[in-house]
Amino acid sequence: SGYSREPPRHPSLRINAKEPFNAEPARRDLAAAYITPIDLFFKRNHGPIPVLDDIDSYYVTVGGLAGGPRRLSLDDIRKLPKYNVTATLQCAGNRRTEMSKSRKVRGVGWDVCALGNATWGGAKLSDVLQLVGVPYHTEITPSGGKHVEFVSVDQCPEEKGGPYKASIPLGQATNPAADVLLAYEMNGKVLKRDHGYPLRAIVPGVIGARSVKWLDRIDIIEEESQGFFMQKDYKMFPPSVDWDNIVWSTRKPQMDYPVQSAICSLEDVGTVKPGQVIVAGYALSGGGRGIERVDISPDCGKSWFEAHRYQKQGIPYVAGNITSDKWAWVLFEAIVDVKGDTEIVAKAVDSSANVQPESVESIWNLRGILNTCWHRVRLLATP
Ligand code: MTE
Ligand code: MO
Incomplete structure (x- = not known):
């Protein structure tokens, strides 16, 4: 081979x-x-x-x-x-x-x-x-x-x-x-x-x-x-x-990426002790559109609050000419107070006010590309 x-x-x-x-x-x-x-x-x-x-x-x-x-x-x-x-x-x-x-x-x-x-x-x-x-x-x-x-x-x-x-x-x-x-x-x-x-x-x-x-x-x-x-x-x-x-x-070949985000501090399903849980991840959009905000829901999408973002952290110095960072992701972080079993949700909004779609079914496609639906993680609270 x-x-x-x-x-x-x-x-x-x-x-x-x-x-x-x-x-x-x-x-x-x-x-x-x-x-x-x-x-x-x-x-x-x-x-x-x-x-x-x-x-x-x-x-x-x-x-x-x-x-x-x-x-x-x-x-x-x-x-x-x-x-x-x-x-x-x-x-x-x-x-x-x-x-x-x-x-x-x-x-x-x-x-x-x-x-x-x-x-x-x-x-x-x-x-x-x-x-x-x-x-x-x-x-x-x-x-x-x-x-x-x-x-x-x-x-x-x-x-x-x-x-x-x-x-x-x-x-x-x-x-x-x-x-x-x-x-x-x-x-x-x-x-x-x-x-x-x-x-x-x-x-x-x-x-x-x-x-x-x-x-x-x-x-x-x-x-x-x-x-x-x-x-x-x-x-x-x-x-x-x-x-x-x-x-x-x-259909035309896909070019620009739509708005996307995902939680990376937690797996799809996890067990946690009740209390404060860090919800961190990335958000980005295509075509040079920046990220306007990231919304986090602590309760399966019933209520929302805005995540904190730390876009600039950790950029190493590279000699030369840094033209812009409008093509780059932003990292976000939020603290959720977990009281019992729940589903935490993240969705991003880009600079053109495009929002991630709620359900995966509505954007399902046979090749499985551009899955940008709300990202959900399930938390099971230990007694
Ligand atoms: N270029 C060549 N020559 N061959 C490939 O298989 N894969 C493409 C692209 N360019 C590919 C390629 C795809 S689908 C992606 S997502 C990116 O390279 C991945 O780049 P990376 O492997 O550097 O992360
Ligand atoms: Mo790819």
């Missing part, structure tokens, strides 16, 4: 699939730091981890409708202005296990930790495209290019059609304010193999699937990428669609 050269991984990760390797940290570990340590950052793969040892011969080819292909070495990318963008990467499948309990869905099961917040260092894609002759704020090239496709070197299983691919609109790729990066660093360190060494795309505010790792090519193309993960996966269908009546072409 192609899995003989996988990198070492932290023993505390909870493994959801071994080959390809898919794993997430424990809830308490995730909520313990604003910046997720690299070792504990979730790992989401569709094939073996590529071995790209010979960095001197590595280059990424930029071509398609951008004009005659240009090969850019890592040095060419490093010579461009460097940006450090703190952005949370969240898999569209985060919280899939919970959705599957309501009605079975297809896909790797994930608890609430298929996400992580990192400071990504690299060149802006807008600068790379400018370097090859595509100016800032280009929505369409003279040759009709409207999308930017990232093509990886990793080979996915046969039925999923070769290298992993995804695309984003050209207008987003050439907008410096969208902070799309070609990243070679994570938390101030050289990118690890699991996370895309030597070069990956980071598309802030968008489902993780579009942040392609191990870049081989970047092509300007006319239509959205025809790759499997754009056309036959990562689309949000209504609850009425199941495997016997699905028509993939009727």
Whole structure:
């Protein structure tokens, strides 16, 4: 098999699939730091981890409708202005296990930790495209290019059609304010193999699937990428669609993430002594929308109060230019006085006043993506 050269991984990760390797940290570990340590950052793969040892011969080819292909070495990318963008990467499948309990869905099961917040260092894609002759704020090239496709070197299983691919609109790729990066660093360190060494795309505010790792090519193309993960996966269908009546072409590939939050200081069901219990976790939204507030209910959703937030804690110093943190999660904390058995609920509200949906049934979809329903944990009080 192609899995003989996988990198070492932290023993505390909870493994959801071994080959390809898919794993997430424990809830308490995730909520313990604003910046997720690299070792504990979730790992989401569709094939073996590529071995790209010979960095001197590595280059990424930029071509398609951008004009005659240009090969850019890592040095060419490093010579461009460097940006450090703190952005949370969240898999569209985060919280899939919970959705599957309501009605079975297809896909790797994930608890609430298929996400992580990192400071990504690299060149802006807008600068790379400018370097090859595509100016800032280009929505369409003279040759009709409207999308930017990232093509990886990793080979996915046969039925999923070769290298992993995804695309984003050209207008987003050439907008410096969208902070799309070609990243070679994570938390101030050289990118690890699991996370895309030597070069990956980071598309802030968008489902993780579009942040392609191990870049081989970047092509300007006319239509959205025809790759499997754009056309036959990562689309949000209504609850009425199941495997016997699905028509993939009727939906667009999912891009922005909706508003999300989860409690990480408690498991789904836990036993506690009556008294004060800490309710802590994360909240984030997509598209650069910030978090306005997080509401906590101590009594199954009957009454609510606002959680305290500590967004800025623990940001490490990284030399360079921290552009913004609007792509990052916020951590929240609240104290609940537990008197007897209860269900504690969290829901976040983003800067556009979008609120998480109450029930998982109302957003159920056959691939189990974007489970953003209110997060509930049950507490059983010991006598
Ligand atoms: N890029 C490649 N080349 N191959 C992949 O399997 N998985 C995607 C994305 N980029 C993937 C990829 C998905 S679905 C997610 S959620 C993120 O990478 C996960 O990034 P991470 O493993 O660095 O956490
Ligand atoms: Mo993902």
